[in-house]
Amino acid sequence: MKRIAIGVGENENIIQACHIFKEKHPETDINLIYSDDDLIRAVLDKKIDGVVRGSLPASNIMKELKEKYPNLSRATYVNGNGYEFLLTPVGIDEGNTVEEKFKITMNCIEFFKQVGKTPKIAVLAEGREDDFGRGKEVSNSIKDSRKLTKLIEENTEEEVKNYYILIEKAINDKCNIIIAPNGRVGNIIFRTLVLLNSWPSYGAVTFGINRTYIDTSRDQSIEGYVRSLILANDLAKD
Structure with a gap:
């Protein structure tokens, strides 16, 4: 038992x-x-x-x-609009560096492979690609998203794309690993989708x-x- x-x-x-x-x-x-x-x-x-x-x-x-x-590290397992995806980072003190987010991404890839799913990765930033220069924080987030996307491309054969701030396109494209700019943003996305908009969640898988x-x-x-x-x-x- x-x-x-x-x-x-x-x-x-x-x-x-x-x-x-x-x-x-x-x-x-x-x-x-x-x-x-x-x-x-x-x-x-x-x-x-x-x-x-x-x-x-x-x-x-x-x-x-x-x-x-x-x-x-953690990744929330969300089931929305007929497909499942992992959202990470979601802890408010997690995912503050490119290296941290890369490690979490690789954990998500390994987890999905173990449960028989093909990873499709979306990297997010705090602005559109052409928003670079509109403030230090926005520009740093965009630079980090580019670095992270390149790092994933160099270390895995899985499909990955930088969607910048366009999370709606990542979801419409059925990406099943969504990497938020940091844990604070990820936590807000989780609360908006799951607690406010009632998307089903299984909780966060811990790696x-x-x-x-x-x-x-x-x-x-x-x-x-x-x-x-x-x-x-x-x-x-x-």
Whole structure:
């Protein structure tokens, strides 16, 4: 029997989600976790097959996990308009350099290959290509997006394109790995698509750790937490 642990904070949608999940997956044991420390212990516990953050705060948990796994990164798994894609970076302190975003991109590519999907990568920036020169931050973001696109092209055979600020074109082209300019922008995109516009999300897949850990928003719906439990259950090793 698989064992999945999930964090219970102030959002009671977690409890209802667990009941719904158990009706569909009675063979999986669910452990409810009520503190950051216990959740971290659950991630490291080899007797537990997968962990979902649920509605516990992320900051302390990610800080502790990054001390043990310094290359930790996340990508939110979104299903919108009939196709699935990974959105990254999404942590507000993640993806601040080209090197960080390149590592996350390579993790996303490897993950999709493991689940039998062909990566199609979109790199984003904080302006159009011809917006270069309209402020230091915009220009730096455009330069970084060009560097990142070139780095991906040189190190992988996967399809990649720099869409600059045109995320709508990346989505219309069915890109399944979308690289935001930084984690703050990625977090806003996530909240706009998932929490405001109700695009289904399975939570964030965590890379750089040899455990199944799904990061989630404290503001997620019942259905969102059910999807995260299903993803953790699917990825967990028997």
